[in-house]
Amino acid sequence: MFVLRRILPSCIAVAESRDDLPEGWLYPEEAALISTAVDSRRREFTTARHCARRAMRELGLRAVPVLPGRHGxxxxxxxxxxSLTHCAGYRGAALARVGDIAMLGVDAEPHGPLPDRILEAIALPRERRQVEACLARYRDVRWDRLLFSAKESVYKAWNPYTGQRLEFEDADIDIDPDAMTFTARLLAPRPDLPAGVPPAPGRLEGRWLVSEGVVLTAIAVPAPL
Ligand SMILES: CC(C)(COP(=O)(O)OP(=O)(O)OC[C@H]1O[C@@H](n2cnc3c(N)ncnc32)[C@H](O)[C@@H]1OP(=O)(O)O)[C@@H](O)C(=O)NCCC(=O)NCCS
Known part of the structure; x- marks a missing residue:
C-alpha cells in the first residue's frame, strides 16, 4: 500500500514511487519545460507526472499534461x-475531486537534520522551542525536518486556493508527536478572493509519518468550505 494513503482520506487518489520508473513519459508541453534541466530534475519531474496520471486514472479522469500555473x-x-512532491527516495502525487476536497498539499523530505541555520530561518520562536523539546525527548524523528515539510504542505494547499504567497513566519505549526498530526494557524492577513469563493480556513489540520528515510506531511481540507 502507498504510504501517502496512510495520511490522506480515502476519497483522495494517490500514487507514489521510491525510484524513477523506466515507463515514465512526458507530453511534449511537459518535456519542453525541462529541456535544459539537469538529468536528476528531468527524472523526478517525469516520475511525479507518471504518478499524477495514475492518480487521474484512479479518479476516472482523462490523463492530461501537468503544467505549472500561477506561482508554479x-x-x-x-x-x-x-499536489505533487519529489525528494531523494520519493516521488508522489495526490489528487481528489473538487466536490470532495477543497485544498490539498503533500510534501516529502529526506529524513535527516535540516542544514545549519535553516531551523532558525523557518521557525517561529514557539515552533523552535517545540522542535528542540521534541528532539530531546523523541530521538527517532527529525522534528526540524518535519516542521519544514509541514510548512511546505501548508503552502501547497494554501497558495493554489488563495493565490497568496506565504513566508515561513506566516504559519504557526503545532505538531502532535503522539497522534502524528499537526495544526497550522495562518497568521498572514487573509487575501480577498473572487466573489462566491468561500474564505480559506484560518487553521489547517495535517498528518505526518516517517517511512524508509522520508518524512511525509499532508493537508486535505474537505469541501465544501
Ligand atoms: C513550491 C515549494 C513549496 C515546493 O516544495 P519543495 O519541498 O521545494 O519541493 P517538492 O518536490 O516537495 O514539490 C515540488 C512541487 O511543488 C509544486 N508546486 C510548486 N509551486 C507550487 C505552489 N505555488 N503551490 C502548490 N504547489 C506548488 C510543483 O508541482 C512542484 O513540482 P514540479 O516542479 O515537478 O511541478 C517550495 O519550493 C517553495 O517555494 N517554498 C517557499 C514557500 C513556503 O513554503 N512558504 C512557507 C509557508 S508556511
Whole structure:
C-alpha cells in the first residue's frame, strides 16, 4: 500500500514511487519545460507526472499534461485538486475531486537534520522551542525536518486556493508527536478572493509519518468550505 494513503482520506487518489520508473513519459508541453534541466530534475519531474496520471486514472479522469500555473502550482483538470512532491527516495502525487476536497498539499523530505541555520530561518520562536523539546525527548524523528515539510504542505494547499504567497513566519505549526498530526494557524492577513469563493480556513489540520528515510506531511481540507 502507498504510504501517502496512510495520511490522506480515502476519497483522495494517490500514487507514489521510491525510484524513477523506466515507463515514465512526458507530453511534449511537459518535456519542453525541462529541456535544459539537469538529468536528476528531468527524472523526478517525469516520475511525479507518471504518478499524477495514475492518480487521474484512479479518479476516472482523462490523463492530461501537468503544467505549472500561477506561482508554479500544478494546473489540474477543472474537476480536480491535487499536489505533487519529489525528494531523494520519493516521488508522489495526490489528487481528489473538487466536490470532495477543497485544498490539498503533500510534501516529502529526506529524513535527516535540516542544514545549519535553516531551523532558525523557518521557525517561529514557539515552533523552535517545540522542535528542540521534541528532539530531546523523541530521538527517532527529525522534528526540524518535519516542521519544514509541514510548512511546505501548508503552502501547497494554501497558495493554489488563495493565490497568496506565504513566508515561513506566516504559519504557526503545532505538531502532535503522539497522534502524528499537526495544526497550522495562518497568521498572514487573509487575501480577498473572487466573489462566491468561500474564505480559506484560518487553521489547517495535517498528518505526518516517517517511512524508509522520508518524512511525509499532508493537508486535505474537505469541501465544501
Ligand atoms: C513550491 C515549494 C513549496 C515546493 O516544495 P519543495 O519541498 O521545494 O519541493 P517538492 O518536490 O516537495 O514539490 C515540488 C512541487 O511543488 C509544486 N508546486 C510548486 N509551486 C507550487 C505552489 N505555488 N503551490 C502548490 N504547489 C506548488 C510543483 O508541482 C512542484 O513540482 P514540479 O516542479 O515537478 O511541478 C517550495 O519550493 C517553495 O517555494 N517554498 C517557499 C514557500 C513556503 O513554503 N512558504 C512557507 C509557508 S508556511
Amino acid at each position: 502550482a500544478p494546473r489540474w483538470p477543472s474537476q480536480a485538486v491535487g
